[in-house]
Amino acid sequence: MAKGEDLDGRPIKPITICMIGAGGFIGSHLCEKLMKETPHTVLALDVYDEDKISALDGYDDKIKHLLEPYTVEWKGRLQFHRINIKDGDSRFEELIKKADLTINLAATCTPAPAERNTRTRDTIYSNFMDAVPIVKCCSENKKRLIHFSTSDVYGETIGSYLPKDDPLREDTSFSVLKEDMSPCILGSIGNIRWAYACAQQLTERLIYAAFAGPENSLEYTIVRPFNWIGPRMDFIPGIDGSSNGVPRVLAYHLIREEPLKLVDGGESRRTFIYIDDAIEAILLMIENPERANGHIFNVGNPNNEVTVRQLAEMMAEVYAKVSGGEAIENPTVDVSSKEIYGKGYEDSHKGIPDTTIINRQLGWNPTTSLWDLLESTLTYQHRTYAEAVRNEQIEENKQ
Ligand code: NAD
Structure with missing residues (x-):
């Protein structure tokens, strides 16, 4: 594929993208890539504000470096709009209409389960109700949509229902997750941890059924x-995020030279992918709408599978x-899920993304090893936070 051409050798035309939730982790990397390479x-x-900490949940502003006036290279190609899609602020509809493609990244998803347990209703609103007007607007205006869902929609794997000592539990055919074949198995209503997965699943079903059927023609891709x-x-809470927030990874404890907390023995298995690959x-x-439209794609790295304990030790x-x-x-200390998340916590024990469909449609394969992605990420974390965390510890010791 030559630069400037799609996978079928056609020239790529410049388009306008409405990116909702652009100020978060994925949005910031996607904006950077789009500005530098396309x-x-x-x-x-996004809901970003000037004081770095946004009005919503203490999200940090992660695209500020791309918006500063000195970044003249892509001046005019990146415009920031501070809009909370929750507020009935219909300006987002005007932006969708102006754009060729909408990418929806907005969600209450940080931090992982703790927030989902304590804020179940907000999670359902954010991941389902707030997505409905976006899907509707794209559909009515014949605009293409790339919607970010989650691997959580698969829920528990079939393998996890086998007895603990059943050798088949480790059989990968019970834990490889295929977009078009695997069932989505969620726990009981009382296990509120599944509310996030359920809300995202409903959004996926809405996109698929109500808007992508033969009489409507929404061009969609689900990630x-x-x-x-x-x-x-x-x-880091209190340093560049809200002081009552809980960060997604545990670099904070590593920087403080404290052991990493392992929930329920850290026996769950997970795969991890480097952001650049994703x-x-x-x-x-x-850039390849004809190959991507109408598909759900797993985006993960099946080769980087470890138990959470192994991950913590490697970190x-x-x-x-x-x-x-x-x-x-x-490096680790065991804690119970009840202690950390309270009652109603449940987790899938294993889940490996099948990447056959994305490989077939887009020729994509991830390449970064687990060690390399941790090295790059933790180098960043160390450079960004170590000094501030040490100063925080000095202050604590004075008290
Ligand atoms: P993030 O929390 O870093 O970014 C989400 C962004 O959406 C934030 O900047 C937030 O301010 C914005 N947002 C939330 N509500 C909004 C609202 N009402 N109006 C305007 N903006 C709003 O999350 P991320 O890691 O970038 O993930 C993006 C999407 O991918 C989410 O839908 C998430 O559920 C999904 N996802 C991510 C991962 C992952 O590994 N990062 C895993 C599974 C699913």
């Missing part, structure tokens, strides 16, 4: 991310390397 224009929309990791995915997949979707090792310090002697 001719496209982005109408970036199911599997644990994307990279710089800017996190914040953003490459999204760019292929943006401690990598962090010692990038910080030039000693590895913590006991």
Whole structure:
């Protein structure tokens, strides 16, 4: 594929993209890629405010570096609009109408389960109700939509229902998740951890059934991310995020030289993908609509599968390397899910993304190893936070 051409050798025409939730982790990387490597224009929309901490949930502003006046290179191609889509502020509809493509990244998804448990209703509103007007507006105005869902929609794997000592539990055919074949198995209503997955699943079903049927012709692509990791995915409470927030990864404890907390033994298995690999997949979707429309894509790295315990141990090792310090002697400490998340927590024990469809449609494969993605991410975390966290510890010791 030559530069400036799509996968079928056709020249790529510059388009305008309305990106909702552009100021978050994924949006910031996607904006950066689009500005640096493509001719496209982005109408970036988020609830960011000037004080760095946004009005909503303490989100940090992650695209400020792209919006500063000195970044003249792409002047005019990146416009920021501060809009909360929750507020009945219909300006977002005007932006969708102006654009060729809408990418919906807005969601209450940080931090992981703790927030979902305590704020179930907000989670359902954010991941379903707030998405409905976006889907409707794209459909009515014949605008293409790339919607970000989640790997959580798969819920529990079939394997997890087998007895704990059943050897078949480890059989990968019970835990490989296929977009067009795997069932979505969610726990009981009382297990409110599944509200997020359920809300996102309903949004997917709405896109598929109500708007993408034969009589409507919404051009859509649904993305199911599997644990994307990279710089800017996190914040440190009280340093660059709200002081009552809980960050997504545990770099905070590593920087403080404290052991990482392992929920229920850290036996769950997960795959992790580097943000740059994942953003490459999204760019292929943006620039190859005919190949991406009408598909749901898993975007994850099946080769980077570890237990959460193995991940924590590797993080401690990598962090010692990038910080030039000693590895913590006991890098993990066991805690129960009830202690951390309260009653009603449940987790899927394993889930590997099948990437056959995205590979067939877009020729995409992730390449970054787990060690390399941790090294790059933790180097960023160390450079960004270590000094502030140490100062915080000095203040604590004075008290
Ligand atoms: P993020 O929290 O960093 O970004 C979401 C952005 O949406 C934030 O900047 C937030 O301010 C904005 N937003 C939320 N509500 C809004 C509203 N009402 N109006 C305007 N903006 C609003 O999350 P992310 O990691 O960038 O993820 C983006 C999407 O991908 C989310 O839908 C998330 O559920 C999904 N996802 C991500 C991962 C991952 O590994 N990062 C995994 C599964 C699913």
